[in-house]
Amino acid sequence: MPELPEVEVTRRSLADRLVGATIRHARPGKPLRWPLGCAPDSLVGRRVVALRRRGKYLLLELDAGLLLVHLGMSGSLLLANGLPEPGPHDHFDLATDRGVLRLNDPRRFGAVVFAPSADAPVAAKLLGGLGVEPLEDGFDLAAFHTGLRRRTAPIKSVLLAGDLVVGVGNIYASEALFLAGIRPTLPAARISRPRAEKLRLAIRDVLTRAVAKGGSTLRDFSNAQGEAGYFQLEAMVYDREGAPCRRCETPIRLIRQGQRATYFCPHCQKS
Ligand code: ZN
Numbered sequence: 016m017p018e019l020p021e022v023e024v025t026r027r028s029l030a031d032r033l034v035g036a037t038i039r040h041a042r043p044g045k046p047l048r049w050p051l052g053c054a055p056d057s058l059v060g061r062r063v064v065a066l067r068r069r070g071k072y073l074l075l076e077l078d079a080g081l082l083l084v085h086l087g088m089s090g091s092l093l094l095a096n097g098l099p100e101p102g103p104h105d106h107f108d109l110a111t112d113r114g115v116l117r118l119n120d121p122r123r124f125g126a127v128v129f130a131p132s133a134d135a136p137v138a139a140k141l142l143g144g145l146g147v148e149p150l151e152d153g154f155d156l157a158a159f160h161t162g163l164r165r166r167t168a169p170i171k172s173v174l175l176a177g178d179l180v181v182g183v184g185n186i187y188a189s190e191a192l193f194l195a196g197i198r199p200t201l202p203a204a205r206i207s208r209p210r211a212e213k214l215r216l217a218i219r220d221v222l223t224r225a226v227a228k229g230g231s232t233l234r235d236f237s238n239a240q241g242e243a244g245y246f247q248l249e250a251m252v253y254d255r256e257g258a259p260c261r262r263c264e265t266p267i268r269l270i271r272q273g274q275r276a277t278y279f280c281p282h283c284q285k286s
Contacts, residue, residue: 017086019149019182020225022071025086029094029116030066033075036111037062044106045123048087052137053080053129063111070145070181080131082109083141087124093117146179149218150226154180160211163203170206170214171199171272183218186253187225189278191217193252198284199277200270252278 017025041055058077065076073092075082084092096114107118107127118125130138146162147153162179163170173179174188183191192199194217197210206214251261255278256269265282 016088016184017071017090018184018187018225019068019071020187020222022073022086022182023068023150023226024229025092026066026068026073029092032094032113033063033066033111033116035063036113038077038109038111040108040110042101042108042110043127044101044108047106047118047120048085048124048126049128051127051129058082058109058129069142069148070177071184072142074133080129081133081138083126083128083130083138084118085126085128085141086118087120087122087126089122090118090120090125093119144178145181146177147181149180149182149222154215154219156208156212156215159215160206160208163206163211166203168203169200169272170197170203171275171277173203174218175273175275180218182222185275185277186250187218187221189253190221190251193279193284194220196284198286199272199279201286252280254278 038058038061041051041058043051043055061077061079063075064078065074067074067076071085073084075084086092094114094116098108098115098117101108101117102119104119104121105117106120106123106125109116109127118127128137128141132138147158159180163173166173166179168176171188171192174183174191175185177183189199191214195210195214197206197214252267255267257266259265260267260280260283263280263282265280267278268281270277270279
């Protein structure tokens with residue numbers, strides 16, 4: 016599943032070319048997770064003025080309104096000239112004078128949603144409950160530790176919920192908890208301030224490195240140029256069940272938390 020680093024890599028790879036582009040045509044394909052929310056033809060002539068990211072949403076800010084793009088479980092974006100006719104998994108084409116932005120999404124959990132403004136109800140509904148951005152200054156120790164102390168759920172589940180801090184998906188939660196030496200099942204409220212700081216720095220470290228390396232290669236993600244990232248190759252625990260811990264050689268364990276796979280080292284993450 017595309018996580019924050021993949022979405023950020025996509026944003027960076029598209030921004031230079033897409034900002035300033037004028038929309039010539041919009042073609043929705045099969046229904047996605049949510050409807051577009053406007054007549055496709057009403058987008059024609061609008062200009063892309065910025066490409067931002069909030070959590071795992073890409074925000075194409077237009078000279079009037081914005082498009083919120085989510086890659087869902089299996090989505091990827093491509094911006095190119097001279098694309099072939101849309102295939103069976105191409106569910107949105109936004110043709111511009113800089114090329115066609117195409118959403119390919121085999122599982123169709125992704126979405127492209129128009130909002131008249133960032134304050135519009137549809138935007139507030141999708142973005143309103145999101146926690147702080149992990150790579151921005153607002154992700155500070157005081158707020159993070161206070162948020163942890165209010166939550167009794169296991170720390171891994173709290174990270175995945177995204178209402179305290181966004182974008183720490185399944186892979187990166189397992190990795191950050193390993194780096195911080197915290198057992199994924201530990202109730203968030205029991206994490207001390209020094210350990211919260213370790214975790215905060217680990218989250219930043221893992222996500223920063225993942226963005227720098229171009230996102231992970233899991234499943235069918237590829238960035239907007241079609242190049243695969245390779246963060247997965249140096250994972251400390253994720254997808255390494257039974258393999259020796261890279262620090263202490265204890266076999267990595269796999270458990271399920273809320274239907275999601277969690278990997279950890281029972282020696283390095285004792286509590
Ligand atoms: Zn270990």
